[in-house]
Structure formats: C-alpha cells, structure tokens
Amino acid sequence: MKPYSLRLRLVALMVAALGAALSAIAIFLYIGVRDAAWQQHDDSLLARARALSALVEHDEDGYEFEAPPTKDAFIELHLPNGKVIRIGEELLMSASVSRLADTGAPARIGFFDIELPDGRGGRGVELRFKPRDETGDAQELTLILAEGVAGVTKSIAAIRNLFVLVSLLALIVIAALVWWITGSALRPLAALGRSIDRIDDKTLTTRIPVENQPAELVAPVRKLNDLLARLETSFARERQFTADVSHELRTPLAGLRTVLEVTALADRSAPDYKHAIADAHAIVLQLGAIVENMLTLARLDAGQLPTTTSDVNLRELVDDCWKPHAAAAAARSLTFRNQLADTTQAIDREKLRVILANLLANAAEYTEAGGWIEVNANTAVIAVTDSGPALPDEHKIFDRLWRGDTARTATGAHCGIGLALARSLAEHIGLALTAENCSDGSVRFALQLSDAANLRVAPRV
Amino acid sequence: MRALVVEDYAVLRESLAKGLRDSGYAVDATGEGGEGLWYAENHPYDVIVLDLMLPGLGGLELLKKLRTSGNTTPVLVLTARDAIDDRVAGLDLGADDYMVKPFAFEELLARLRALVRRRYAQVDPIVRVLDLEIDTRARRVRRAGHIVALSAREYALLEYLAHRVGDIVSRTELWDHAYDEAAEANSNVLDVHISHLRRKIDDGHAKKLIHTKRGQGYVFGEDR
Numbered sequence: 001m002k003p004y005s006l007r008l009r010l011v012a013l014m015v016a017a018l019g020a021a022l023s024a025i026a027i028f029l030y031i032g033v034r035d036a037a038w039q040q041h042d043d044s045l046l047a048r049a050r051a052l053s054a055l056v057e058h059d060e061d062g063y064e065f066e067a068p069p070t071k072d073a074f075i076e077l078h079l080p081n082g083k084v085i086r087i088g089e090e091l092l093m094s095a096s097v098s099r100l101a102d103t104g105a106p107a108r109i110g111f112f113d114i115e116l117p118d119g120r121g122g123r124g125v126e127l128r129f130k131p132r133d134e135t136g137d138a139q140e141l142t143l144i145l146a147e148g149v150a151g152v153t154k155s156i157a158a159i160r161n162l163f164v165l166v167s168l169l170a171l172i173v174i175a176a177l178v179w180w181i182t183g184s185a186l187r188p189l190a191a192l193g194r195s196i197d198r199i200d201d202k203t204l205t206t207r208i209p210v211e212n213q214p215a216e217l218v219a220p221v222r223k224l225n226d227l228l229a230r231l232e233t234s235f236a237r238e239r240q241f242t243a244d245v246s247h248e249l250r251t252p253l254a255g256l257r258t259v260l261e262v263t264a265l266a267d268r269s270a271p272d273y274k275h276a277i278a279d280a281h282a283i284v285l286q287l288g289a290i291v292e293n294m295l296t297l298a299r300l301d302a303g304q305l306p307t308t309t310s311d312v313n314l315r316e317l318v319d320d321c322w323k324p325h326a327a328a329a330a331a332r333s334l335t336f337r338n339q340l341a342d343t344t345q346a347i348d349r350e351k352l353r354v355i356l357a358n359l360l361a362n363a364a365e366y367t368e369a370g371g372w373i374e375v376n377a378n379t380a381v382i383a384v385t386d387s388g389p390a391l392p393d394e395h396k397i398f399d400r401l402w403r404g405d406t407a408r409t410a411t412g413a414h415c416g417i418g419l420a421l422a423r424s425l426a427e428h429i430g431l432a433l434t435a436e437n438c439s440d441g442s443v444r445f446a447l448q449l450s451d452a453a454n455l456r457v458a459p460r461v
Numbered sequence: 462m463r464a465l466v467v468e469d470y471a472v473l474r475e476s477l478a479k480g481l482r483d484s485g486y487a488v489d490a491t492g493e494g495g496e497g498l499w500y501a502e503n504h505p506y507d508v509i510v511l512d513l514m515l516p517g518l519g520g521l522e523l524l525k526k527l528r529t530s531g532n533t534t535p536v537l538v539l540t541a542r543d544a545i546d547d548r549v550a551g552l553d554l555g556a557d558d559y560m561v562k563p564f565a566f567e568e569l570l571a572r573l574r575a576l577v578r579r580r581y582a583q584v585d586p587i588v589r590v591l592d593l594e595i596d597t598r599a600r601r602v603r604r605a606g607h608i609v610a611l612s613a614r615e616y617a618l619l620e621y622l623a624h625r626v627g628d629i630v631s632r633t634e635l636w637d638h639a640y641d642e643a644a645e646a647n648s649n650v651l652d653v654h655i656s657h658l659r660r661k662i663d664d665g666h667a668k669k670l671i672h673t674k675r676g677q678g679y680v681f682g683e684d685r
Contacts, residue, residue, distance in 0.1 A: 250561070250563055252470075254470075254541070258564075262566055283472060
C-alpha cells in the first residue's frame with residue numbers, strides 16, 4: 001500500500017475548508033448584491049409610477065391621464081368605475097389588483113413579478129393614489145406599471161458568474177499557496193528524512209542536530225539520537241567483543257602453529273619432540289578452556305543454563321579449584337590460605353566451581369610475586385583476597401575481555417572473560433560478585449547473597 | 462643475519478627464536494617492551510620481529526621511539542588484531558611489514574628475507590659473487606656449480622659477507638650480525654668459523670673470495 005502523503009492530505013483539507021468558507025462568503029455576497037439590485041430596480045420602478053400618477057388629474061370631466069409615450073413599459077390605470085386606461089397591451093394582472101384591493105390594508109404599494117404579454121419576464125408595481133383634484137370628490141385610483149427585467153437579470157447573472165469565476169480562481173491560488181506553504185513547513189521533516197537515510201551501520205556516530213529543528217521535531221529527534229547512541233554502543237561492544245575474541249584465540253593459535261611448523265622444519269631429537277608436544281598440548285588445553293568459558297557465557301546469555309543445588313563443602317571445593325594453580329603459584333612464592341570452615345552449604349556446585357576457578361586463576365596470575373592469597377568467609381559467602389597490586393578499575397574488570405593491563409596477551413585460561421563469566425554465573429545462582437581495593441593495598445573479591453550485596457554492587461556496564 | 466624477537470607469549474617467542482636460529486639467524490628474544498627497545502638500540506639487528514601487544518612498553522610505542530631515535534632496522538610487526546586501523550597504525554609508525562596471527566612460519570621467513578634484501582639493496586634472492594651462488598631461500602651455497610655444505614654459523618657469516626661484497630667488514634660487525642647474545646664472546650670462535658668457511662669456499666679455487674685486511678677486518682669478493 002502506498003503511504004498517504006501528509007502534504008497532499010494537508011492541501012486537500014485546507015482547500016476543502018477554505019473553499020467552503022469562500023463559497024459561503026461568495027453566496028452571501030451574491031445574495032446581498034442581487035437583493036440590492038432588485039431593491040434599486042423596484043425603487044426606480046416606484047419612482048416612475050409615482051411620476052406617472054402625478055400626471056392623473058380629476059376634474060368635472062372625470063379622470064384625465066396624459067401619459068407620455070413609453071417604450072418597453074406597460075401601464076394600466078384602473079378607474080373606480082372599473083374602466084381601465086391602458087397604455088401598451090393588457091397585462092392580465094387583475095388578480096394582483098384585486099389582491100391589493102382585498103386586503104384593504106394601509107399598504108398602498110405592491111410589487112410583483114409578472115410574465116409580460118410578449119412572454120418576457122417582468123416586474124411590476126401597483127400604486128394606489130389620489131389624483132390631483134379640482135372637484136374635491138376624486139376617488140382612489142390604482143396605477144400599475146410593469147416592464148421587462150432583462151437588464152437586471154442579465155447584470156445579476158453577470159455578477160453571479162463573476163463571483164463563481166473569482167471563487168474558483170481564488171481556490172486555485174489558495175491550493176497553490178497551501179501546497180507551497182505545506183512544502184516549506186514540511187521541509188524540516190524531509191531534511192530529517194534525508195539525514196536518517198544517510199545513517200547506516202558505519203555512520204552510527206552521526207547525531208542529528210537538535211538546534212535547527214522545529215519545536216515539534218525536537219522530541220522525536222532527541223529520541224532518535226538516544227536510539228542511535230544505544231545502537232552505536234552496542235555495535236561497538238559487539239565489534240570489540242568479536243575483535244577481542246579473535247585476538248584471544250589468535251595468539252594461542254599462532255603459538256600452536258609456530259611450535260608445530262618450527263618443529264617440522266628439521267629432524268629433531270626425541271627430547272625436542274617431547275618438548276614441542278608438551279607445548280602444543282598446553283596450548284590446546286588453554287584454547288579449550290577459552291572456548292569453554294566463552295560457550296558457558298554464551299549459553300548463560302541465552303538462558304540455557306539450569307541451576308541444580310546440592311550440599312557442597314566449600315572448603316573442599318576451594319582446595320579443588322586451587323590445585324591447578326598451586327605449582328605455578330609456588331614458583332612465584334605466593335602463599336595460599338584457605339580459611340573456610342569445614343561445613344556444607346546448599347549451592348550450585350558446578351557454577352560455583354567455575355566462579356572460584358576464575359577468581360583463583362585471576363589471583364594466581366596477577367598477585368605480585370611473594371604475596372599471599374586468602375579465601376575466607378568474612379562478611380561474605382566466600383571472599384578471595386590477595387595482597388595486590390590494586391585493581392586499576394574495580395568496575396571495569398568485570399567487562400568482557402577487559403584487561404587491567406591492555407598489553408597482556410592470553411597467558412591464562414581465564415583470558416579476559418573469566419571475571420565477566422564469574423559475575424554472570426554468580427548472578428545466575430543468586431550471588432553478587434564485587435571487587436574492592438582495600439585500604440591496606442589488598443584486593444578483595446567477595447561473593448555475597450544478592451539481597452545483602454545489592455547496595456554495594458557496582459552497576460553492570 | 463641477526464634478528465630480534467619481541468613477543469610476550471613465551472611459547473611463541475621461544476619457538477620463533479628456535480625456528481629463526483634453525484634458519485640461520487642469530488636471534489635475541491625478549492618478552493618485554495622496554496627490554497626490547499634496549500636490545501634494538503644497542504645491537505645492530507638486520508631485522509626485528511615485533512609483537513604489538515606487550516606488557517610495559519607497547520609495541521607501537523617501542524616502534525615510535527625506535528624510529529624517532531633514527532634507527533632504520535627493518536621491523537616486521539606481528540598482531541593478533543586484523544583491524545585495518547591496527548595495521549595502518551603500525552605501518553605509519555615505521556613498520557616495514559606486518560603479519561596477522563596465526564601466520565605460516567615459512568611466510569614469516571620469506572618476508573624477513575625480503576626485508577633483509579631490501580636493507581642491503583639486494584634484489585635477487587640468489588646472491589652471486591664470481592662463481593659462488595648463495596640461494597638465500599634454501600640457504601644453499603654452490604661454488605663453481607658444486608654444492609658446498611656449511612654449518613649454520615658458517616652460512617650466517619658467508620651470507621652477511623656476501624651482502625656486503627666489496628666492503629671492509631670489521632670483526633666486530635661480523636660478530637654483531639652473525640652471533641647473538643647467547644654466543645660466548647670470544648674472538649677465537651670467529652677465527653675458527655672464518656677459517657672453516659675459507660677452507661670450504663676457497664680451497665681448490667684459483668680465485669679466493671675471503672680476504673683478510675690486517676687490523677681492519679675482512680673483504681669479500683674478487684681481489685683487487
């Protein structure tokens with residue numbers, strides 16, 4: 001379906017409204033002018049009838065009427081004795097005469113439309129008067145004057161035609177004006193349309209300027225800009241995520257490929273091959289862990305991870321999770337303390353394991369050599385504290401693939417998404433994960449029951 | 462030829478160094494940007510392999526500092542990001558080439574050879590001096606049509622000398638370009654390697670290619 005045009009609609013409505021108003025005005029004016037024309041015609045007819053009546057005299061010989069020669073007029077003088085002095089043809093207007101006579105009213109003047117004996121339309125006046133009198137016994141006489149009205153009807157028709165013509169012309173001019181005005185009024189809308197047209201996924205940084213917009217468009221344009229801003233951030237995040245994921249995967253892949261290709265360059269000794277295989281194996285494990293973390297995160301995002309609660313011995317779980325890091329931590333002289341009580345708690349074991357594994361991996365990798373890592377339950381379900389150094393940003397560390405030291409490449413399985421995954425998983429099982437730089441320089445990651453922790457949870461970015 | 466590898470991912474760094482050594486390069490390797498800069502500023506490398514994501518001093522800053530100080534050593538940048546911006550940034554800061562991880566080691570070698578050739582204004586990958594032919598791709602040497610078997614170190618010395626044909630190459634220079642930090646600094650080693658090289662290249666040929674300039678060093682090429 002073709003969308004209707006706002007402009008056409010506006011023009012049609014305006015032309016209809018203005019056309020109706022214009023027609024009404026024109027009709028009123030026409031009626032006024034027509035009536036005035038008839039009035040004037042009647043006045044002149046009456047004046048002439050009066051002039052004629054002045055020519056009637058009464059003396060001993062009776063009534064005398066010396067009518068001047070008339071052209072195109074019909075005159076009848078009705079005498080009391082029923083005689084009619086007629087100039088021109090008979091008007092066959094006795095009805096009107098009698099009507100005026102019958103009323104007996106003071107009305108002494110009457111106008112009427114009439115068909116003249118020659119078939120033309122005409123107008124007549126009936127006048128009752130007393131003639132000039134010398135005897136003193138003159139009676140009232142009736143004078144009828146009628147004449148053709150072709151001239152009047154013609155000029156009224158001309159006026160009517162003029163009105164129609166002028167109205168039509170005015171309507172056309174109005175339509176054109178309204179077309180132009182709506183066009184210019186809608187220009188900002190068209191311009192806005194063009195600006196929006198130019199925006200695609202590569203120009204999401206574009207904002208539509210609010211300054212030059214008409215008041216009606218300011219609110220929609222603001223909304224549009226907000227929408228653009230949100231789109232831009234989510235596109236940027238998506239791009240960044242893809243870039244980071246490819247980066248996280250590419251570096252170990254490059255290592256794996258180079259190890260294999262360099263080893264294949266020449267015949268190697270058995271220890272060389274063993275070394276290469278061990279390297280390759282470690283990288284494959286690391287890649288596997290990265291992929292596993294990403295898939296878990298994706299499944300979590302898609303809401304495909306059911307929770308299953310069981311009684312878990314937290315102390316044992318923490319020890320389990322520390323095992324893979326123990327050797328590397330010892331090599332860097334890190335001290336590990338597990339202060340959790342030997343009791344069980346109802347919780348989702350597998351998800352808590354992933355959370356703890358990521359927290360401990362993070363602590364094992366980033367704690368300065370010679371430092372300590374402690375797991376306790378002080379004011380939290382579980383807290384993992386290490387001796388520092390302090391986090392560069394306590395909130396951003398939970399962003400996916402954000403690294404405190406942007407120059408770091410993937411050297412551990414947690415690999416930039418570890419903490420993001422830990423936080424999402426914690427939320428999933430009703431815990432809140434927060435990070436805090438303590439005043440003594442240590443770093444504390446605390447898992448708390450969501451309700452208690454709400455006040456201190458940083459807003460998710 | 463001597464190469465510097467600056468890459469913080471230990472496994473990759475070690476196997477790069479190993480592969481390059483196997484391919485006749487003298488290699489120094491480090492995983493830290495600041496250290497990489499120090500190496501690059503204090504040793505005459507023929508080529509530098511530089512990772513962009515480094516802890517401490519980042520690869521791009523390292524490159525910028527190196528070029529600002531007037532160092533012209535060819536740099537091949539390794540990057541895990543394939544965004545055009547990253548590549549453009551690297552090339553604009555003075556990198557001579559770049560490769561996106563993961564890459565084929567053979568391609569890395571070929572690109573490094575190209576950088577070395579350009580550095581020594583050499584167009585042909587086969588260097589010819591008199592009836593001696595060095596195929597830098599296969600690292601195969603022929604004298605008068607016969608293949609000459611050389612050790613990695615001997616080949617490295619010969620390759621450098623052949624790239625500087627006609628010039629006087631001091632012993633220090635030769636040392637700097639054919640030996641890495643790990644080699645024991647002992648002038649005897651150089652003498653031994655040179656004498657082995659002489660025996661394999663020049664013995665039995667009327668025209669000698671390696672000439673000693675007493676107190677100055679060596680000249681490679683036709684004696685004049």
